[in-house]
Amino acid sequence: MRAVVYRGPRQVEVTEVPDARIQEPTDAVVRITTTNICGSDLHMYEGRTSVEEGKVLGHENMGVVEEVGPAVTRIKVGDRVSVPFNIACGTCRNCLQGWTSFCTRTNPTDGVDGAAYGYANMGPYDGGQAEYLRVPFAAVNLLELPAGTEHENDFTMLSDIFPTGWHGTVLAGLQPGDDVAVYGAGPVGLMAAHSAMIRGAARVFVVDKEPDRLALAAQIGAVPVDFSRGDPVEQVLDATQGRGTDCGVEAVGYQAHDHSGEEHPELVLDNLVKTVRTTGGIGVVGVYVPEDPGAQDEGAQQGRIGFDYGTFFTKGQQMGTGQAPVMRYNRQLRDLIVAGRATPSFIVSHELGLDEAVHGYDQFDKRVDGWTKVLLRPGQ
Numbered sequence: 001m002r003a004v005v006y007r008g009p010r011q012v013e014v015t016e017v018p019d020a021r022i023q024e025p026t027d028a029v030v031r032i033t034t035t036n037i038c039g040s041d042l043h044m045y046e047g048r049t050s051v052e053e054g055k056v057l058g059h060e061n062m063g064v065v066e067e068v069g070p071a072v073t074r075i076k077v078g079d080r081v082s083v084p085f086n087i088a089c090g091t092c093r094n095c096l097q098g099w100t101s102f103c104t105r106t107n108p109t110d111g112v113d114g115a116a117y118g119y120a121n122m123g124p125y126d127g128g129q130a131e132y133l134r135v136p137f138a139a140v141n142l143l144e145l146p147a148g149t150e151h152e153n154d155f156t157m158l159s160d161i162f163p164t165g166w167h168g169t170v171l172a173g174l175q176p177g178d179d180v181a182v183y184g185a186g187p188v189g190l191m192a193a194h195s196a197m198i199r200g201a202a203r204v205f206v207v208d209k210e211p212d213r214l215a216l217a218a219q220i221g222a223v224p225v226d227f228s229r230g231d232p233v234e235q236v237l238d239a240t241q242g243r244g245t246d247c248g249v250e251a252v253g254y255q256a257h258d259h260s261g262e263e264h265p266e267l268v269l270d271n272l273v274k275t276v277r278t279t280g281g282i283g284v285v286g287v288y289v290p291e292d293p294g295a296q297d298e299g300a301q302q303g304r305i306g307f308d309y310g311t312f313f314t315k316g317q318q319m320g321t322g323q324a325p326v327m328r329y330n331r332q333l334r335d336l337i338v339a340g341r342a343t344p345s346f347i348v349s350h351e352l353g354l355d356e357a358v359h360g361y362d363q364f365d366k367r368v369d370g371w372t373k374v375l376l377r378p379g380q
């Protein structure tokens with residue numbers, strides 16, 4: 001089958017790999033209809049991780065069930081499904097508590113709980129930027145979608161970034177009527193803003209410096225805050241009579257940079273601590289990683305970073321972190337899409353064939369104007 005494989009820093013290749021196949025009785029194989037390029041793929045693409053050469057990338061997958069193992073119940077061949085990026089067993093203590101993003105069983109790496117498709121340090125699983133994908137514990141993980149092709153570009157956000165953005169607002173403790181600050185207007189930040197509005201936020205401030213992304217934030221009714229035009233903290237404090245927002249979402253990660261482009265991994269956490277009022281909550285879904293001795297890019301910022309914990313403590317703020325447990329939200333978000341109450345497809349900028357993935361990665365990584373969210377269609 002054709003698949004996108006990692007070759008080295010800023011090098012991916014679309015090539016032939018062995019077909020995905022059933023390996024355990026609880027597996028299914030899904031024929032991929034849509035698979036997305038994510039900001040999380042860029043950590044590997046930019047050489048910031050120790051992901052192995054030859055790994056098939058892609059953790060934002062949906063498609064149609066092609067084959068099921070003999071022990072798969074509930075899901076059957078022909079079902080249209082969304083595949084959460086987390087690979088969960090469904091029965092370990094974290095899964096039973098709804099923390100499928102920290103499954104203790106599916107990642108064989110010592111000391112790491114939580115597995116994902118096509119990802120560094122998240123287990124030996126190939127990704128779905130390919131014609132077919134092997135899905136472990138299929139009856140646990142797969143979410144059924146209405147048959148047909150309707151809402152494809154909305155449903156494709158259910159595997160990761162819509163639940164992730166939603167989770168950011170949950171971790172932040174967002175209540176109806178709250179003002180919220182979202183740092184980052186990438187796909188994840190825009191999904192957090194969309195979620196905050198659906199969950200009843202009063203005002204949503206979205207901080208970034210990319211004009212096209214800020215324009216999308218404005219398009220959905222959020223207040224764009226351009227940090228290249230001045231301190232974003234001051235801009236939000238000015239708009240809230242000095243009080244700050246009730247809560248905030250971090251949707252940037254350790255690759256945060258200042259207006260000149262220099263990386264400062266602590267910058268957004270520092271800004272959030274200043275932007276959010278005393279006792280307010282901060283949801284961190286932007287990724288921070290422990291030191292990875294195998295990372296190819298020695299300049300990558302990892303592990304220990306120093307943000308202003310003193311102010312965070314003094315303001316009595318709360319902070320929640322981590323990879324999102326997609327299954328906790330994806331059924332509800334699917335039904336909001338079906339009911340017309342959520343339209344996460346507003347961020348889609350490009351729909352490419354799988355063979356155009358090399359170009360898609362390059363343009364998305366460079367944040368070329370207008371390249372907000374790239375979908376790949378293996379069937380085209």
Ligand code: NAD
Binds near residue numbers: 184258
């Ligand atoms: P992206 O790289 O497309 O977007 C990041 C945005 O942050 C960019 O638009 C950039 O201009 C902006 N930015 C950079 N520095 C900033 C600053 N100082 N202040 C405000 N904005 C700034 O990535 P994405 O796809 O939107 O993903 C964002 C983060 O979320 C990544 O770290 C990704 O790995 C992570 N992520 C986490 C989960 C999870 O489950 N927790 C899931 C998916 C993605």
Ligand code: ZN
Binds near residue numbers: 039041059085
């Ligand atoms: Zn993703």
Ligand code: ZN
Binds near residue numbers: 106
């Ligand atoms: Zn588990």
